[in-house]
Every structure is written in C-alpha cells, then in structure tokens.
Amino acid sequence: MNQPTAPELANAWTAVGVARPHESAALHVLGQATYTDDIPEVQGTLHAALGLSTRPHARFASIDLAAVRASRGVVAVFTAQDIPGLNDCGPIIHDDPIFADGLVQYVGQPMFIVVADTHDNARRAARLARVDYEDLPAILTPQAARAAGSFVLPPMKLERGDCQAAFERAPHKVKGELYVGGQEQFYLEGQIAYAIPREDRGMLVQCSTQHPSEMQHVVAHALGLHSHHVTVECRRMGGGFGGKESQSALWCAASAIAAAKLGRPVKLRADRDDDMLVTGKRHCFHYEYEVGYEADGRIVAARVDMVSRAGYSADLSGPVATRAVCHFDNTYYLSDVEIRAACGKTNTQSNTAFRGFGGPQGAIAIEYVIDEIARNLGMDALDVRRVNFYGRDTNNVTPYGQVVSDNVIHELVAQLEQDSGYRARRAAIAEFNRASPVLKKGLALTPVKFGIAFNVTHLNQAGALVHVYVDGSVLVNHGGTEMGQGINTKVMQCVAHELGVDMAHVRISATDTSKVANTSATAASTGADLNGKAAQDAARKIRLRLAEFAATMYGGDAAAVRFADDAVHVNGNCIPFPELVQKAYLARVQLWSDGFYATPGLHWNPKTMNGNPFSYFAYGAAVAEVVVDTLTGEWKLLRADVLYDAGRSLNPAIDIGQVEGAFIQGMGWLTTEELWWNGEGRLMTHAPSTYKIPAISDCPHDFRVALFDNANATDSIHRSKAVGEPPLLLPFSVFFAIRDAVSAVGRHKVNPPLNAPATCEAILDAVAAVEAKAA
Numbered sequence: 001m002n003q004p005t006a007p008e009l010a011n012a013w014t015a016v017g018v019a020r021p022h023e024s025a026a027l028h029v030l031g032q033a034t035y036t037d038d039i040p041e042v043q044g045t046l047h048a049a050l051g052l053s054t055r056p057h058a059r060f061a062s063i064d065l066a067a068v069r070a071s072r073g074v075v076a077v078f079t080a081q082d083i084p085g086l087n088d089c090g091p092i093i094h095d096d097p098i099f100a101d102g103l104v105q106y107v108g109q110p111m112f113i114v115v116a117d118t119h120d121n122a123r124r125a126a127r128l129a130r131v132d133y134e135d136l137p138a139i140l141t142p143q144a145a146r147a148a149g150s151f152v153l154p155p156m157k158l159e160r161g162d163c164q165a166a167f168e169r170a171p172h173k174v175k176g177e178l179y180v181g182g183q184e185q186f187y188l189e190g191q192i193a194y195a196i197p198r199e200d201r202g203m204l205v206q207c208s209t210q211h212p213s214e215m216q217h218v219v220a221h222a223l224g225l226h227s228h229h230v231t232v233e234c235r236r237m238g239g240g241f242g243g244k245e246s247q248s249a250l251w252c253a254a255s256a257i258a259a260a261k262l263g264r265p266v267k268l269r270a271d272r273d274d275d276m277l278v279t280g281k282r283h284c285f286h287y288e289y290e291v292g293y294e295a296d297g298r299i300v301a302a303r304v305d306m307v308s309r310a311g312y313s314a315d316l317s318g319p320v321a322t323r324a325v326c327h328f329d330n331t332y333y334l335s336d337v338e339i340r341a342a343c344g345k346t347n348t349q350s351n352t353a354f355r356g357f358g359g360p361q362g363a364i365a366i367e368y369v370i371d372e373i374a375r376n377l378g379m380d381a382l383d384v385r386r387v388n389f390y391g392r393d394t395n396n397v398t399p400y401g402q403v404v405s406d407n408v409i410h411e412l413v414a415q416l417e418q419d420s421g422y423r424a425r426r427a428a429i430a431e432f433n434r435a436s437p438v439l440k441k442g443l444a445l446t447p448v449k450f451g452i453a454f455n456v457t458h459l460n461q462a463g464a465l466v467h468v469y470v471d472g473s474v475l476v477n478h479g480g481t482e483m484g485q486g487i488n489t490k491v492m493q494c495v496a497h498e499l500g501v502d503m504a505h506v507r508i509s510a511t512d513t514s515k516v517a518n519t520s521a522t523a524a525s526t527g528a529d530l531n532g533k534a535a536q537d538a539a540r541k542i543r544l545r546l547a548e549f550a551a552t553m554y555g556g557d558a559a560a561v562r563f564a565d566d567a568v569h570v571n572g573n574c575i576p577f578p579e580l581v582q583k584a585y586l587a588r589v590q591l592w593s594d595g596f597y598a599t600p601g602l603h604w605n606p607k608t609m610n611g612n613p614f615s616y617f618a619y620g621a622a623v624a625e626v627v628v629d630t631l632t633g634e635w636k637l638l639r640a641d642v643l644y645d646a647g648r649s650l651n652p653a654i655d656i657g658q659v660e661g662a663f664i665q666g667m668g669w670l671t672t673e674e675l676w677w678n679g680e681g682r683l684m685t686h687a688p689s690t691y692k693i694p695a696i697s698d699c700p701h702d703f704r705v706a707l708f709d710n711a712n713a714t715d716s717i718h719r720s721k722a723v724g725e726p727p728l729l730l731p732f733s734v735f736f737a738i739r740d741a742v743s744a745v746g747r748h749k750v751n752p753p754l755n756a757p758a759t760c761e762a763i764l765d766a767v768a769a770v771e772a773k774a775a
Ligand code: MTE
Pocket: 238, 239, 240, 241, 242, 354, 355, 356, 483, 484, 485, 487, 522, 523, 524, 525, 526, 527, 528, 658, 661, 722, 723, 724, 725
C-alpha cells in the first residue's frame, strides 16, 4: 500500500496516527466545557421565545399580540414587519421566512419572537397570541406530494445504459415499494443563539452551529448589513449531526433581529419540544423499485423512483436527494440503471442534513432489493452482495461516471466474514431457529461505500491560522466546528506533528468568522480532511521559515532540519523548540501563518448528474445478530462486528468512537425512532417521552469494532479517511438481521413486508404477514 513519502518521514513525530483523548474530554466529564448557554451573560441580557403556528397550512391577515405584550416580564415582540433586512434564512433557495408573513406552512412555523426578562416569562407569553387562520389544504406525506405534483425543486434523474431493455431480457424480476422513516437529530444541546450588539451597527452572535459563515451571512442579510458587521463564534456544540448545518440560522437571525431592535443582548434558547416542532429532520423516503437479475443473483437492470419528504421549503433537500441518487449503487456495479428522485413539498418541518445526508436513504433501497433477491433465489444474501460488488479493473464505474479506483470492499468483507465467524454462525442460527418456535434469530452482513466530499464542488475548501507565540506555545484557529466528533483533536495532532511538538503545547480557539473567512459548513464528513490540510499548510509554512532560520544560525541544509521531540534538530545540534522560536522572533521571522486547502480533482454536472463528485470512497461492513420475540415483536441486538476503513487513521480512539456512535445512531433510525404526525399535521413525537432514541441498554453486549488496515489511495491528510458519516450505514445489518429473523417464521420462503423503522409493532405486523402468506 502507499508508504509515506520521504519528506513526511523526515518529520515523523508521533502526534498523528496514535490514539489520543478528545482535546476536551476532561472538561466534558468535569462539566467545565463551555457551551453557548454557559457563556457568562452580559449585563442587560434579555431572553426570547418564538411564537409558533398551530396550523399546517393557512393564511392569516394579522396576529393579535395584545395578550403577549401584556404578559409578565415582556419587553418587546417582533414580527416579519419588524425585520430591518431580508425575511429569509434559507441556505440555497430563498424560500425560508424567518417569521411567517401572511402564510403558515407547517405546525410549528415561527410567526414572531417575544423578548422578556426571563426565559420562562418569554415562553409563557409566546403562547398567548391569537390568530385568525384561514385554513388551506395540507399535504402531509411524500406520497401525497408526488401524487399532487407538489415539489420544492424539479425532480432529478440519473440514467445509464438501457434499463428498460435489460429489464425485459432479465430472467428474474422483483418489484416493490419501501418506506423508510425520517429521524430527529436529537443533539443533546438544543438550538441556541446569543446575540450581542456592538458599536456602529456591529453584531456578535455566539451560537451552536456547524456553519458560522452561513450564520454570518443570514444575520447580515436580516439586519440589512454587510458581512463585516457581523461576527459569529462557536467554541463547540453539544452535537449537531447535520441539524445545525443550515437550521441554526433561524435562531441566529431571530435573536439578532431582537438584539438590533432593542440595542440589548438577546438569548434565544430552544426548549426541546419547540426545537423538535420547529426544525427539520432526516428526510423520510418512499421508493418504488423494479429490478431484473440473473440466476446467480447478478443485477442486470435497476430502476428506482424515490420521493423524499422535503417539508415546506427547499433547505438542503436538493443536495440530499443528489447524494441519495449517488449512493443507490452502494458497493454494487449497476450496468443498466435508472434512478429518479423528487423532493416532495409537504406541510411539515423543512427537512435538512442528518449524518449521511441522503446517502443512507439511497443505499438502503438497493440493500432491500438484494435482500429480496437472495430470498427469492434461496441464496445467502452475502453471496448475492458479493456477485454484485464493483470490480477492481472492470465493472468499476459508478452510474454517475466516477471510476471506483480505491475499491477494498472484497478484502474488507472477506476479513469481516472470517473474523466474525459468519458462516458458522449462520448454520448455528438455522439450527437454533429449527428448535425455537417463538424466539427467532437473524443474521446479516451489509457493506458500505460512501463518497467523501461535499457534492457541491465549491464547498470543498478550508482555511486555518496558526500562531506560534514567542514562548513556543501554539494557537490554532480553523474554519471547522467541534461538535464532539474530535475535529479539534485531529487538527491539533496535525499541527503538533508538523512542528514536532507535543500536543500539550497546542491549543485551539473557538471558530470565529473574524479569524478565518468564508468557511464551509463542517459537514459531509470532510471537517478533518479539509481543515487538517489547511492547518498543515499553515504549520508547514512556519516550519519552513524556522528551518531556513535554523540553517542560517547553525549551518547545514534547511531541508535536513528535523522537528521532533519538542526540539529542532539542525546540523548536529538539538535546540528546544521554544528556544529556537525565541531566537527567530528576535531575528524578525514571521511566526504565524495562514493556510488554505481546496480538494483537487472534483467536478460535477448537475444537469446530467455526471462527474467526479467525490475525492475518494470510504468503505466498511458490519455483521449483526439479533433475536426476535415473534409473539411481541420485541428484539435484541446480540452481537455486532464492525470493520471500518478509516484509511491510515489520524486517531484510532476517536475513529472507533465515531464508528460506535454512528452505528447505534443508525440503528435507532432504522428501529425505534418513529416520527409521527397526526391528521392535522402536528408532530406528536416531540420529546423523548414519545420519540425513542437508543439508550445504553440497546447497545449490544458483544460489540466488536475494528479499523481496516489501509492507506487512502488519494493524497488526503496523512492518508486518513473520513469517519463522521459513513458508519451510520453499517446498522443496515441490524435491520436486515431483524428481517431475516422474521423471515424464519416462514422458513425463508416469504419476503417480510418490513419498512423502517422496524418498531416492535412493525415487526409484529411483518410476522403476521409472513405467517399468513406461508400458511
Ligand atoms: N459526532 C458527534 N459526536 N457529534 C456530531 O454532531 N456529527 C456527524 C459526525 N460525527 C457528529 C459526529 C456529522 S453529521 C458529520 S458531517 C461529521 O461528524 C462532521 O464532522 P467531521 O467532518 O469533522 O467528521
């Protein structure tokens, strides 16, 4: 595999590639890590709450705010009419009003902001508005949206070959429908923004966001100002998971509007129920598929038509659908294929990014089809998967035209099959099921291939600043945001590695739009890839200057100067790093630098849906074993074996944590987390009492997560691979293990009609359907 190049070896230092604790681990467990709500409040701070629509679709002429204004502690109320600039917080298409203006489009849509002396008083007042709604018909499901031709964007299509002809020729065919539900991000720290007016129309917004630059733009537009008037800062989030990529904007804009109008600091912190009612979630998808295949399970024609629940506005639904289209292939070569995707406009929350960003929704459809093919042919699903894998040198072009040049899925799956004892366990489970009429076990191995890069090419850029102070300490600032995923730890490792100093001498400051400008969201799993490279670039510039200086001071060749062990090794001398820095300062050497990175080789034509949207692919696979109680629908994950390709991991401890977290989060999406809207379009599952995320007790007792030994074929940061999102697709194995267990009820002769989430209820229904058909 790829070995490090000579200059990298010359500066080898242990900071990169070793397990290091999260840079804030101690602060997290001691309760000393500062989140936005923990920042000491400025004198005169007021607290705000939003007034929400109670109708899914209605016109209104005006809002009667008398009771709100008269409520205890209320200082002011602002509506759409009070916005100094643009009433919009949409990221791409500008169809997201900050406050509804004459029209509400979902239950929970913000209509006004009320500012009071306390958080509690603001919340109580927010409920007292009276609105004369004139109800309009509401569309509540993606299927209804498709039937009505109601879309937020024009539908998209990706085609290769002649799907129709190949389908007609195919000896075997499968057709069907599938529904996969959405998912609430359920970050532990809810949405929050704290806006503090500054001199001469300036505004500082401290907030929980994955995208400070976008918050800066939205606030500037809402206030009718320029970007240089607005500073947005975020030290860390208590989780984002995509939910704070675009949808932190509303909270930033609303608090900044109130702060600007009043000339006082305003904090807007969402209560959990409001957060869930107002903000968008993972898109649920409905699929219709038609696939032709050979007797050995090889797919020869695949057609899928997907429609997502976009909600009332576009938000990021377009790029999400594009990623779904580009992940329908997953690890499989589909010669003749037709993939359609539409973003259904519904009168519900505007759905948005969530870990995987449409990738999971695209890939699960082909996995569902493969699962059916296997049952129809009486084959082990793993064997059907394998015959369809992308080849190394042939059958290696994706439907969108990118060559899969780094394919390791064959080796990775072979290793997992071996290490997990897959075949022996399959036999043992068959044995168990023969003797067990009520409890049924199931097993599944599912693979993942995930494209790394923003699928909007220009977003693949990042910047960083590295300051070396005269005492030798190092301060780094980069455009990425910390949401628990460990980006700061990884970037610190990269900088420490470059300068040959221990991580203890490196510190990272809060993400701040006044430091690095025009940053992209920390998203698409590219945070460490992009910002690591940018910080490396900055640190390298300083190192080169220091090496030149050291060679002039001590003789020898600047290229031979080594930075390692907190020291600079030059021409037989070993100078402690701070000492050399001190000398360089006195010699007037610039000790700070900027750094920049733009991912090379990317291009994409959105019209033809063709190009090279990804820098590389990350791979993985998982085996899950479950037991299902066929009388109650209850189930348990008994064991999970996971193998993930993090390339040459920057930090195996953090990467394994990411894989574990994503696995359990994805399992929640596919099993227990059910979003349920009532007939009036009100989301009824808006708190943990009714919305069930996995708990520690749902984690398997036997959870074996390992990293696949590989080096990125692409010149990524230290040949590592991204880890944030791809492992979310690994618990497909849990869903298909459940389906396998249910199918045991009919001796694997019937395809269980099982949608996601596979709640206990859904499992029980599937058991009943299989029993009825098998009888
Ligand atoms: N891990 C934690 N602990 N918290 C999060 O909010 N977000 C995920 C993933 N892992 C998230 C997380 C998502 S959606 C993405 S895109 C990546 O982290 C972003 O960070 P990275 O690009 O630095 O990996």
